Amino acid sequence: MDYAALLTESWKKVWTHKALLALGLLGGLPQLVGLIIDFAAPDLWADLLSEASSTAEVARSLVLLATLLVSGLIGAVLAQAGVLTGVRETLQSPGPLRFGPTLARSTQFFLTVLGAWMAVGAAFLFILALTMGCQFASAMVTAGLASICSLPFLLVGFLLLSIGMDLATGLTSAAVVLDGLRLRPAFRRTRDLLRGNAKPVFVVGLLLSLLLRLALFLLTGLAIAMLLLAALLAAPGGAGTGETAAIAQALRLAFFPVQLIGVGIAQAFVNCGWGLAYLRLHQPSASMNGA
Secondary structure (H helix, E strand, O other), X not given: OOHHHHHHHHHHHHHHOHHHHXXXXXXXXXXXXXXXXXXXXXXXXXXXXXXXXXXXXXHHHHHHHHHHHXXXXXXXXXXXXHHHHXXXXXXXXXXXXXXXXXXXXHHHHHHHHHHHHHHHHHHHHHHHHHHHHHHHHHHHHHOOHHHHHHHHHHHHHHHHHXXXXXXXXXXXXXXXXXXXXXXXXXXXXXXXXXXXXXXXXXHHHHHHHHHHHHHHHHHHHHHHHHHXXXXXXXXXXXXXXXHHHHHXXXXXXXXXXXXXXXXXXXXXXXXXXXXXXXHHHXXXXXXXXXX
């Protein structure tokens, strides 16, 4: 497989069909929810971590945090199903891609793709819990020495596990949308692709997963920098005027649309890459035309 050609074609397709970018923006749903929570409940983390917080305040913070996590899952699934549906339609018709109709048609795959995410996520959490349990047990036996020595291996293992999670959800979702498969047949298709194309599948998973994580890392770094600057400008004893407070508020607000757009571009590019990679690894069946 020509990996450079795959990434180039993925970017060209996203750039040519701007509706794919719009569909990728659905992955930024948690950023919008976070914006609302940030202004509706600015003391969310303080209430959650403070010992002085009442039970009602902690419960409210947990509900808001759960809302943020659920919105992240829904946004990721909507973005993936939408972009893969867009890829499917660009292959079926050379005409321009429209956001509304494509999103509407992608909803038929939503529950199946959500099921794939939940199944892979449950396996991820099980392996993570098992690993942490073994780590805790070994730390108790060796007075913490095993934990220190195994930390680099744990970090590498967590990274590989995350890549495996992205790979499983990406290819399984592509099988669901591009080949019209149900959940179990889609997982079997992913398993068959892994058996017959282990090296290209791993390399594609590594590239797409790392690109997505690099984008999120850069956006998070930008967010932290902007929030620190806002905190410095608004700090008592600083320039503390109404003008600097307004600048600080503007910086905080500017972070959210920047992250939203960045996440949208990354989601569109990576999910388009999963679709094109799947098509290269497996010739879709005739059901693609009617699913």
